[in-house]
Amino acid sequence: MNIDRLTHLITVLENVITAKKKFSLDHWVSVNLKEKNPACGTTACVMGYAALDPKFNKMGLKLEIDYDIQSNFANGDLCHTHICKRVSSINTFNKEIIRMTKISNDITVNISNQTFEVIYDIVQEYGEGYTAGQYFFDICYETSDLLFSPGAYSPNNSGPRRVIQRIQYLIANGEKKFYEKYEQYA
Numbered sequence: 001m002n003i004d005r006l007t008h009l010i011t012v013l014e015n016v017i018t019a020k021k022k023f024s025l026d027h028w029v030s031v032n033l034k035e036k037n038p039a040c041g042t043t044a045c046v047m048g049y050a051a052l053d054p055k056f057n058k059m060g061l062k063l064e065i066d067y068d069i070q071s072n073f074a075n076g077d078l079c080h081t082h083i084c085k086r087v088s089s090i091n092t093f094n095k096e097i098i099r100m101t102k103i104s105n106d107i108t109v110n111i112s113n114q115t116f117e118v119i120y121d122i123v124q125e126y127g128e129g130y131t132a133g134q135y136f137f138d139i140c141y142e143t144s145d146l147l148f149s150p151g152a153y154s155p156n157n158s159g160p161r162r163v164i165q166r167i168q169y170l171i172a173n174g175e176k177k178f179y180e181k182y183e184q185y186a
Contacts, residue, residue, distance in 0.1 A: 001175060002138040005059075006167050009137070012053050013046065013160040013167075021049070025150035025158050028129075029063060029116040033101055042097070046148050046163050047118040047133055057088045060121035061136050065096055067114040069103060086119060143175050152185040 022043035029048040051063040069081040087093040120132035134144040146152045170178040
């Protein structure tokens, strides 16, 4: 268990609370491209915010943005372009979202199938999602699932403060006791 990284994750979540950022465990990241400034209206989960943290970015935790652009040219032909980018900071994330917005404001362009995925670059195989959390924080998969999965929390009690409490319990008591306490949510 990497206590330094888990402790920094608490700091990341405290910053989410202080800045009153939108938080939801339902998706890594969600962006409404129809907003005037969609990058400011970003909603993310624990791992989504962790993947946008500059300190964690330097350690290999990143966010992958994946989307298709469908352009309709004057002659009626359709052109499909698939774009996949790994962003290494909140600044590059904001620039990519703004770029997507500018593309989508063009009447002839439609952005579809946008997805976001948390990636841990060090792990070549299966280094995404909860597995990224597992390897990045050096915890077992079940612990990662109980920390980051929306199904591991009750719907009315899944905010960043609740996640911080779980991380603090994990650090103080270890994975075995953590799992025993929260296994009912597995």
